Amino acid sequence: xTEARPVRSRRDLARVVFRRRWGIVGxxxxxxxxxxxxxxxxxxxxxxxxxxxxCPSGGAAGREELAxxxxxxxxxxxxxxxxxxxxxxxxxxxxGPVEAFLREQSGRVARxxxxxxxxxxxxxxxxxxxxxxxxxxxxxxxxxxxRDARELAAERAQAFAACLLAAGGAVSDxxxxxxxxxxxxxxxxxxxxxxxxxxxxxxxxxxxxxAAARRPAPPAPGPPDGEAEAAAEARRAAIDAxxxxxxxxxxxxxxxxxxxxxxxxxxxxxxTAVPAELLxxxxxxxxxxxxxxxxxxELKDLRQRYTDAYGPVxxxxxxxxxxxxxxxxxxxxxxxxxxxxxxxELAGLGAARAAAGGAATRPARPARPARPGGxxxxxxxxxxxxxxxxxxxxxxxxxxxxxPSAASPPGAPMLRVVDAPSRPxxxxxxxxxxxxxxAIAAGAGLLLALAGAFxxxxxxHAVRGAxxxxxxxxxxxxxxxxxxxxxxxxxxxxxx
Amino acid sequence: MSPAPxxxxxxxxRAGEVFGELWSSVFGGGPGSPxxxxxxxxxxxxxxTTVACGLALAGAAxxxxxALADLNVRRPGVGGALxxxxxxxxxxxxVLAGRAEPSEAARRLGPHGLDVLPVGPADGAQRAPDAERAxxxxxxxxxxxxxxxxxxxxxxxxxxxxxxxxxxxxxxxxARCGRTPREALGRARRRLDAAGARVxxxxxxxxxxxxxxxxxxxL
Numbered sequence: 001x002t003e004a005r006p007v008r009s010r011r012d013l014a015r016v017v018f019r020r021r022w023g024i025v026g027x028x029x030x031x032x033x034x035x036x037x038x039x040x041x042x043x044x045x046x047x048x049x050x051x052x053x054x055c056p057s058g059g060a061a062g063r064e065e066l067a068x069x070x071x072x073x074x075x076x077x078x079x080x081x082x083x084x085x086x087x088x089x090x091x092x093x094x095x096g097p098v099e100a101f102l103r104e105q106s107g108r109v110a111r112x113x114x115x116x117x118x119x120x121x122x123x124x125x126x127x128x129x130x131x132x133x134x135x136x137x138x139x140x141x142x143x144x145x146x147r148d149a150r151e152l153a154a155e156r157a158q159a160f161a162a163c164l165l166a167a168g169g170a171v172s173d174x175x176x177x178x179x180x181x182x183x184x185x186x187x188x189x190x191x192x193x194x195x196x197x198x199x200x201x202x203x204x205x206x207x208x209x210x211a212a213a214r215r216p217a218p219p220a221p222g223p224p225d226g227e228a229e230a231a232a233e234a235r236r237a238a239i240d241a242x243x244x245x246x247x248x249x250x251x252x253x254x255x256x257x258x259x260x261x262x263x264x265x266x267x268x269x270x271x272t273a274v275p276a277e278l279l280x281x282x283x284x285x286x287x288x289x290x291x292x293x294x295x296x297x298e299l300k301d302l303r304q305r306y307t308d309a310y311g312p313v314x315x316x317x318x319x320x321x322x323x324x325x326x327x328x329x330x331x332x333x334x335x336x337x338x339x340x341x342x343x344x345e346l347a348g349l350g351a352a353r354a355a356a357g358g359a360a361t362r363p364a365r366p367a368r369p370a371r372p373g374g375x376x377x378x379x380x381x382x383x384x385x386x387x388x389x390x391x392x393x394x395x396x397x398x399x400x401x402x403x404p405s406a407a408s409p410p411g412a413p414m415l416r417v418v419d420a421p422s423r424p425x426x427x428x429x430x431x432x433x434x435x436x437x438x439a440i441a442a443g444a445g446l447l448l449a450l451a452g453a454f455x456x457x458x459x460x461h462a463v464r465g466a467x468x469x470x471x472x473x474x475x476x477x478x479x480x481x482x483x484x485x486x487x488x489x490x491x492x493x494x495x496x
Numbered sequence: 497m498s499p500a501p502x503x504x505x506x507x508x509x510r511a512g513e514v515f516g517e518l519w520s521s522v523f524g525g526g527p528g529s530p531x532x533x534x535x536x537x538x539x540x541x542x543x544x545t546t547v548a549c550g551l552a553l554a555g556a557a558x559x560x561x562x563a564l565a566d567l568n569v570r571r572p573g574v575g576g577a578l579x580x581x582x583x584x585x586x587x588x589x590x591v592l593a594g595r596a597e598p599s600e601a602a603r604r605l606g607p608h609g610l611d612v613l614p615v616g617p618a619d620g621a622q623r624a625p626d627a628e629r630a631x632x633x634x635x636x637x638x639x640x641x642x643x644x645x646x647x648x649x650x651x652x653x654x655x656x657x658x659x660x661x662x663x664x665x666x667x668x669x670x671a672r673c674g675r676t677p678r679e680a681l682g683r684a685r686r687r688l689d690a691a692g693a694r695v696x697x698x699x700x701x702x703x704x705x706x707x708x709x710x711x712x713x714x715l
Contacts, residue, residue, distance in 0.1 A: 011707065011715045018706040461677045469671065469698045472678035473685040478668065478697035479518035481547065483704060488511035488550050491504065491579060 016457045017450070024449040031445025032438055039437045043137040044429035046153045134430070150429060235356040239349055246342050246349075253278075253335045282334040288327045295320050504606035505578050507553050515554035518547075522668060522696060523555065523643055530665030530696070532634060532644035536657040538684035539650050542672040543701035545573035548647040551668075555643050556610035563602065563641040565613040565633070567625055567660060570649040572615035578605060580614050587616015592629045598636045611641070624656045631663045651684040661693030668696055673703045 017024065142149035279286040299320060463469060466477040507515060523529050535548035545568065552564035566574035566588060575582040580603060590596035591613070602611040637644045646664060649656040661667050667688055671681050681698070688695050707715070 009715075011712065014711060014715055015706055018708075021706075461679060462674050463671045463676045463678055463681060463700070464674060466700070468678055469681065469700065472682040473669065473671075473695075473698055474682075475669070475685065475695050475697050478521045478699050479514060480673075480700040480703040481514050481518075481543070481550075482510075483702050484508065484511055488508060488515075488546055489505050489553070489577060490508055491506075 020453040027449040028445045031441045035441035039432040045134045045136045239353045285330040515550035519554040532664040534646045534664040534667045536648040537670040538680040544670040552645040556608035561642045563611045568649045575614035587614045589616045658691040661691045666696040667693045669698045
């Protein structure tokens, strides 16, 4: 086996390059041409960029702790799915506009960029995540919609920016330097306040309804029979509304149990969101939820830092599975308690409704519309009905957006929007920089072609010069006959 | 008996310069210089016939009495290169078969008087020349000429060159630049050594110089 030809001097290098110059030029031309054509034909994109800060929920942390936390976050934000999940946290535990938007646009989010850096000190201590979502022009969708593809892509990006802004709470559209941190950090606390206000209002409504049901009907100044009948109808309507609320509550609790039952211990993020009142009612459930959150954070940390150390991860997974089993058992018990309580209340309300219906067992008369300025119960019931509607709506909102401090696990990281998402414009697409792409392609193509030329030269076994002859045959070169383009011999004029 | 007259063929100026240097390298070594030289290549189509013809023409132009014998009965090429008809008269095949004398097969090539022995008309199956008769032919040529140049079949595919290599004073190997594999050249050298030949050196045929002269001088 003959050894590869060594390249010893600058002359050898230059000789290799010149010998294969047409191959190098060809490869370079192909690289530059393909890049130029690709850049020219590539679709324009529209970008929206937002800067978030993720920090441990415990508040200010040391630099080392932040570094570990940042490592966990970097591991969590490796995929598009986890970026979407992180964005959802802005909105609570799912079901919000960001989640709905991302679910709707899931096939069209082209790229998310994550940059994690540690910013310590002040309220913004944490690791900064720069999320950049890119939308390409969707010409097929634009053609179906009869719209311009650029406008459609820009609209999608604008919708994402607006969605993220809305989810971030009190985030302003101002530049980051002028946006105060305190106002940005209030997004998470509003959900908790909503829940408390809704529950308080619901309690007040319930008491008022109970009092109204117990109160005898006042003497009617007008036609007494019609007023009493209207009051009874209003009471029945109010009680029906409250019963509907209770039934919805029961259905929500059953859905919570089903969700927890579906959660698998091996899944990356089992859903353990529990309504706040259940946590308050059951200290053991709250402790279990906290333990799950702590173990989940620990597990993620271990996954990121020691991906090859499966032993601790396996033990932690087993512990997490046990904790999830405990959590399901505790949750089922708490829900059963709550169900019994609610059913008792429903029975009481049913009795009250029957009593209210008994008051209206007088001879039937055609119902008349209530007059304005009539008895005080009708406006009161209407006001109570409106309050009930508001409370039901708040409860529905809070069911899908629990307060971080109350419903979220204590160890879960919090995300705050620091830099508002940019709003792309239809007339400012992100287009490829042609000259930059061409320069990169030329450099990369040249390096590739040179590497290919030297590799081919090393595997070229043909005799090229005196060195090759001396190494392979062991004799010297007597003469080198060049390529004689006009031939070596010519006939003498006059010869035969 | 004087050789029959043939065509008048000369080297081009550039070829005359190159092959003149080669003549000096091979035969200009004083008293120990070889009287007969076998020119062969490692494989087919590497330019051994061209080198043999150029070497003989350069010797004739230098004033030596030179004979060029084409013993490549596998693929005769000397007649075609020097514009001699292989079928016009006897050749080496007739001499090796005992039908003609070497002087009858030789043809004089002008203007410097190079005597060429082409292979001659085909007489059936191609086979290696008989070593005894080839030796007699070469001895006869050595007696009547100062220098004898012999063109032979390639070394690696045929045994002819191995048989003839022991009958001459030296062997010149021809390799085509950029085509002859280094392994083939080494194998040819080993086969010639095994046949007891004295390999004088290698002629690099079709040599190219990829670097421009200005750049070559700067590096």
